[in-house]
Amino acid sequence: MLDIKRIRERPEEIRQGLRARGADASAVDAVLALDTQRRDLLTATETRKSDRNRISKTIGERRKQGEDTADMQAQVRDLGDEISAMDERVREVEAQLEARMLMIPNIPCPHIPVGPDASGNRVVRTWGEPRTFNFQPKSHIELGEKLGIFDFARATRMTGAGFPLLVGAGSRLQRGLIQYMLDLHITEHGYTEIWPPALCNTRSMTGTGQLPKMAEDMYHLVEDDLWMIPTAEVPVTNYYREEIIDRPLPISLTAYTPCFRREAGAAGKGTRGMIRVHQFDKVEMVKFVEPATSYDVLEALTGNAEDVLQRLGLCYRVLELCSGDISFAAAKCYDLELWAPGQDGWLEVSSCSNFEDFQARRAGIRYRDSEGKVQFVHTLNGSGVALPRLVVAIIENGQQEDGSVILPPAIVPYMGGMDRITA
RNA sequence: GGAGAGGUGGCUGAGUGGCUUAAAGCAGCGGUUUGCUAAACCGUCGUAGUACCUAAAGUGCUACCGGGGGUUCGACUCCCCCCCUCUCCGCCA
Structure with missing residues (x-):
């Protein structure tokens, strides 16, 4: 607000x-x-x-x-x-x-590019080189089904289209990645881990800006008037809702949660495979900071997300979103996109945003400044990072001509030593 | 789901119709004392809205003792509904 x-x-x-x-x-x-x-x-x-x-x-x-x-x-x-x-x-x-x-949405930071939509976004930097192949790289859909690590048909029967089902090494990879990311953030990046509820009430959803505008994009449990979270941003930011924080800032929290999105109106748009699904998993980073520092913190936060990808040796690029493409509550936002050779394109796996005091005003999150005056904090969050697109990129980048997948060394300890997925 | 107890400021905790924004204590902030720390002593110390003021500061007014409604000239205090917490019982991963 x-x-x-x-x-x-x-x-x-x-x-x-x-x-x-x-x-x-x-x-x-x-x-x-x-x-x-x-x-x-x-x-x-x-x-x-x-x-x-x-x-x-x-x-x-x-x-x-x-x-x-x-x-x-x-x-x-x-x-x-x-x-x-x-x-x-x-x-x-x-x-x-x-x-x-x-x-009313947040006002864009005056320094970001002005543009009508995604076409106005600016590539800030690219890390790594897209891998070259001496064979035609396949999509994760084909690779995953042959390896027996995805099962789209059973998922559809169990629940419906757009719900992921991972099996065997696929499931373990997903779980291992969550563990890897949380460990990285709590041991190297200074975050405190929390494990929040996956359902939130209307006030929390309003606090971070999902409601009232995005109601139709979320699953709503009418009997209890609870909403399934579309991102851990909601419970984690609302950790301090209606409080005057009495701890020194900045505060950095990280959490793994499942995320649920109805994706209403997105039917037919990249709906095959693991790229756009109704339920996905994500490790999220949230920061509560003093207003004067928030833009510096945004750079650091983005760096934390990049670190996840760099240690996995994955090629990615950083986009600075233009005024017409940033989300409702954000004032400035960087997107991280992984190169996915099977898609011949970039996959968004992280969105790092500074909300300034927009969410803090809605949610009533305040602190006492050095003069003892009560002020709104600035809030930031970023995915660190989202699954299963990360799984898609690992599989498509690690694929061999025989259909097996070589895993990044950083994740091997989390796979019990397995360094390659084979059928 | 049933029965009982309870929800007051950053915290603990008084307060059963007007003198209560709310005693007292702790924490915080400012100061005195002090070789340093600690202690002691003195002072200060809620949030929000609004009006005045160019603005800051300040002053006035209004609201707020879980939420909503009612009774009353007047409600932290009496009545009703709801929410939440705790204890016991039931159910249950």
Whole structure:
């Protein structure tokens, strides 16, 4: 959520930011009108409340002295009716204002490229070289089914299309990678590991920005009004929801969770195989930091995700997303994409974002600065990294002409010494 | 799911209709004392909204004692509903 005071004081800046995103800038005027209405109503209401409090106090004093206060009581009773009606109007206007505010996306950081969509993204750097083959590289779908490590047919029967089923060495690889990534983050990158719930309530989902806008992209358990998390960002960021953090910043948390996405409207778009699925696993990194440091921390966070890939020896590139392609809550975002020879393309496995105080405002996450003043923190998160696209890249990059797969040395200890998957 | 107990500030914990933003203690912050640390003593110390102010600071007002509603001139205090925590029972990986 944006700061209403910022919208009030610098509306043109907000309009420009929204336009850069391709969002509706007229929301600014709608919000300002409601804000003015709200403040006018509040002033009038609070004057009456002040009167009521004062007169009620007088009644108490007079009655103690045995005086008759019937007139005053009648007066305050009328005042009370008036206040009730006005409170009701204040609530209505505030509800409208909040509904509008929750739908306004974050303002992009002014230094990121301006562009309409993914075409405006900028490649910041590429690490490693795409592997060259002296045979035609195959897709993970073909490789995985022949190796018996994926089973799409049974997964569909069990649940439905788009749910992954890994078997044998495939399952162990996935589990080993989760362990490898968590170990790396907690021992080398300074993160504290947590194991959160995979379902969150509506307030948490609103806190990080998934709700109200992305409701149809999530699985909703109506009976309990709980939502299956689309990313560990939700529970991990909400760890400190409605708290004034009393520990020194920065705080770095990491968690493995399954993630669930309905991918409504994405049917037919890369739906075969492991690349776009309704359930996937991910190790996530989340940071709570002092505002002045958040852009430096974003670079470090992105570096933590890159480290995962570098140690596996996988070729990847880093994209700086343009204003039209960053997500709803983000002010700046880097995507990490792995080279996948079987796709002849790049696969997004991480998205590292600075949300500035956007999520902190929604979720009420604050800290005390060096002067003891309560301030909103800045929050950041990044995948570190997402499976099973990582599995796809490992398989497609490690494939041999005979269909077997040589595994990166870094993961071999997590495979009980297995360095190659064969049929 | 059933029965009982309880939810007050960063923490512990008083408070059964007006004198309570809320005693007391701890923690925090500022200071005095001090070779350093510790201790002692003094002071200070909730969050948010809003109005005034160019702004900061400050001052006033309003709201907030799990959430919502009710009674009352007036609710932390009385009544109703809901949520959560704890204990016991039931069920269960």
